[in-house]
Amino acid sequence: MRTELLEKLCQINGTSGDESRVRDFIISQIADYCEHKVDPLGSIIAYKKGASSAKNKVMISAHMDEVGMIVTSIKSDGTLTVSEVGGVDPRVVIGRQVSVGESDINGVIGAKAIHNLSAEERKKAPKFSSLYVDIGAADREEAEKLVSLGDRVYFASEFLTFGDGYIKGKAIDDRFGCAVMIELIQSELPYDCVFTFVVQEEVGLRGARPAAYTVDPDFALVIEATTAADIPLASGEKRCCELGKGAVVSHMDRSTIYDKELYNISREIANEQGIGWQTKTMVAGGNDSGAIHISRGGVRTTAISAPCRYLHSPSCVVKLSDLDDCEKLAKLMIEKMCTL
């Protein structure tokens, strides 16, 4: 995995329904390597020619959107009220720098000083309904010149490598999947296949549904980031999956019971090739597979995910070795699905 590519993707701001900047960048990366079109919702459907035609039509999918916030009103004191876009825990938003709108205006989500909180207030984290963004505007009039209702609010979070081969950044869910797909499209593939960079995963797997309808595949592979809880707060099965143990191949999550044969094949290939793999120890989370596997008359679907700590926060953490394992396994699984 080229971390420079992942960094570029993660640093672009694009929440659900607002993926245009991510889409433009991806198109700039793939246009020379495949035919592509943009569907009515904004998803990219990319037809990649391989060395030969495939027996089965295989769709590989990742989502372009990230979680964030949306401006719902501008208050008289110039601050902005917000709602979450996608699943965001308000506790990972308070006390942060953010960017507002397409011109990426600096802002902060502050909080009443701890000195002025009542004992009761100190014990309870605020809800989204009581959070607000401060861009430094003196009043509503000044704020209205810069911000419109419906503008998006993004995490302002540096992308960096740290520790023993770890990466921290916003939007790794699922710019990681986008990065893998860009690299695959830019490489020589043995068989024709279709790549979809879809919109609106975080608000209900919405972009994948029409994309799968359009592509009408026999098989699908979703490349994602999935929640890992290998932290001191969790033990045993509650850790779900762990960083450094390789690609996560799921048998079931909240959205999908995955194709059993593909699950078995993934594990066999990983074992044969010495690729690190693991499965989730809880039925938790979900991804675009949920929309794709029940598209039209049904699609045989599997997912390969990078274990990711603090998912849906400004500080997603992944391990580079896991990203490499995911990419290797994805490449081999695509080949397998093309000929199965």
Next chain:
Amino acid sequence: MNLEQTIIQLADTSGVSGDETKAAELALEMLKEFTDDCYIRNGNVIGHLGKKGTKPHIMIDAHIDQIGFIVTYITDDGFLKISNCGGIDRRLLLAQQVTVLGKEPVTGIVCAIPPHLSTDESKVPEMDEICIDIGMTKEQAEKVISYGDKIVFATGCKKLQGDRITGAALDDRCGVAAILRALEIIKDNKLDYELTVMFSTQEELGERGAKIGVFDIDPDIALAVDVSFALTSDDSEIKCGKMGKGCMIGFAPTLDKELSQQFKAIAEKNSMPYQIEVMNGETGTNADRFSVNKSGVKAVTLSIPLKYMHTPVEVISVSDVENTAQLIAAYLQEVTV
């Protein structure tokens, strides 16, 4: 000086309570512009100006420390357990990026609770539930991090609209900057009284640096330059000043009333923007220590309005720092022997 740049430079240099060296050394360098007679003693930055031994001996202070954390333990799987240095709002800690000030700076992320383990998003973690992910094994961690190392929020300063800036340690580096700016304003004036500048340690843990510093300096009059609450959307107008409306002059039972009145009068006379901050007992600033030093010292608190105090996204208006500096400078020019 470029005041904004001075504030940002000071605020982006670490100085957690008890480990203020980096910020103190930077402040000392900046102070050298105005006096050669300056040094660090017991952690406090001290600089002498004016005419030694001539009363009234005036001391002007801002604290150099910032809130942060201290490493108390490294778990078997390489995560750090921590305690707080100063008043930390635990509601905002999850998934924050921090820097551990080990042998070298180490990036860390405060562990957040994933949704499948989080039954209540309104729960505020206890300090002993907080741990820091540094992406290392215990063995790797022990090579660069020791128990007692300090930790700061890794949130650098950024400009907001107008003249507002955000940063993690504006409390009280903007006070330090206000004093340096005041010294710049009066640098061509000959002071015929003794003036001592102090940038003191450990204010956030109970004004400890101020207590020992003022004992040695032994002034007649002491000014504490700190920050106070600027009104935010979720706070009360009664408790807060307003951003951009000038220095907040403290009036409190523990402050010298005449001194407070004098600052008010100076502001009025010079048409400087100012606000009155009324407190009903101790002020929670270094003035509380100054006033009871030795046989007693006349003390006042001058505060720069600041939003979101003790969060990594404190906000100030640079004009308030300039206005506070102008007020201090006007006072220092008015003092008579």
